[in-house]
Amino acid sequence: MCADQGRTRRLLLVPALFDEANRMRRFTVEVMRRLDVAGIDCFLPDLPGCGESVAPIEAQTPAGWRMAMTAAARHFAASHVLAIRGGALVMPELPGWAYAPAKGAGLLRQMLRGRVVAAKEAGREESTEGLLQLGLTGGIELAGYRLSSDFIAQFHNLELHSSEMISTIDQAMIGGPGLWLRAEPGEDAAQADALAAAVAVGLAA
Amino acid sequence: MSDTIDQTLRAILSDVLGLKPGQAAGFTADTGLFGHLPELDSMAVAGLLTEIEDRLGIVIEDDEVDGELLETYGGLLSFCQKKLG
Numbered sequence: 001m002c003a004d005q006g007r008t009r010r011l012l013l014v015p016a017l018f019d020e021a022n023r024m025r026r027f028t029v030e031v032m033r034r035l036d037v038a039g040i041d042c043f044l045p046d047l048p049g050c051g052e053s054v055a056p057i058e059a060q061t062p063a064g065w066r067m068a069m070t071a072a073a074r075h076f077a078a079s080h081v082l083a084i085r086g087g088a089l090v091m092p093e094l095p096g097w098a099y100a101p102a103k104g105a106g107l108l109r110q111m112l113r114g115r116v117v118a119a120k121e122a123g124r125e126e127s128t129e130g131l132l133q134l135g136l137t138g139g140i141e142l143a144g145y146r147l148s149s150d151f152i153a154q155f156h157n158l159e160l161h162s163s164e165m166i167s168t169i170d171q172a173m174i175g176g177p178g179l180w181l182r183a184e185p186g187e188d189a190a191q192a193d194a195l196a197a198a199v200a201v202g203l204a205a
Numbered sequence: 206m207s208d209t210i211d212q213t214l215r216a217i218l219s220d221v222l223g224l225k226p227g228q229a230a231g232f233t234a235d236t237g238l239f240g241h242l243p244e245l246d247s248m249a250v251a252g253l254l255t256e257i258e259d260r261l262g263i264v265i266e267d268d269e270v271d272g273e274l275l276e277t278y279g280g281l282l283s284f285c286q287k288k289l290g
Binding site (some may be wrong): 110117 | 219223247250253255256267270272
């Protein structure tokens with residue numbers, strides 16, 4: 001998805017990951033709309049294996065995702081980047097912002113736990129630690145994503161690497177509860193206004 | 206302290222369920238959660254538990270997660286109070 005009018009300020013958005021991508025998609029698009037109105041071209045690619053991408057998810061790694069986002073930034077001649085949540089783990093080397101960046105271990109733990117809860121409902125006993133080891137040795141399906149052992153091994157230790165080019169935008173600066181917490185996708189106009197404003201002001205500086 | 210746990214837990218449920226301000230204040234000990242709220246699927250439950258861990262500073266083990274834990278608001282609250290007590 002993109003809003004390209006050949007303007008000089010060009011923002012690549014790196015989406016949230018996995019389940020959070022669904023919950024944050026609407027919000028992310030709302031932020032894009034506002035930035036478009038503010039005179040900023042916006043580009044929101046799918047990560048390989050996610051969204052409408054036809055690439056097989058089991059062949060992906062976080063390093064591959066970062067390369068894909070770097071290629072997308074080059075393709076769209078992006079001047080800046082805005083990564084949402086776990087998107088910050090695979091963002092390209094550009095000046096920009098990480099909104100409420102998540103750690104790989106935290107996202108993974110939540111997906112492992114989701115599978116443990118689902119197994120329990122079905123009358124099976126699984127454990128997060130056992131599933132993690134399974135994932136590290138032979139790959140594992142989590143939240144509907146078939147992730148390879150390479151993916152799990154890389155992702156497990158992934159954190160936002162600090163860079164002078166990237167500013168972190170914490171949820172406290174946006175106000176209200178983060179929409180990634182929602183059980184069902186939601187929207188919040190005030191939060192979209194706040195994030196778009198933070199980016200637009202930063203780009204104008 | 207007990208009141209604070211109660212308030213934090215209501216705030217978390219409010220954030221996860223997308224409730225309007227004040228709505229979670231109407232939860233009683235008997236208010237049903239998992240199995241009563243269709244939006245609480247297994248991934249949402251995982252998110253809820255992780256958020257409880259983060260905000261209350263507790264660790265919830267796999268074997269503590271069962272139907273009973275999330276059956277009612279009162280059950281979840283007393284679990285958290287015991288964890289912190």
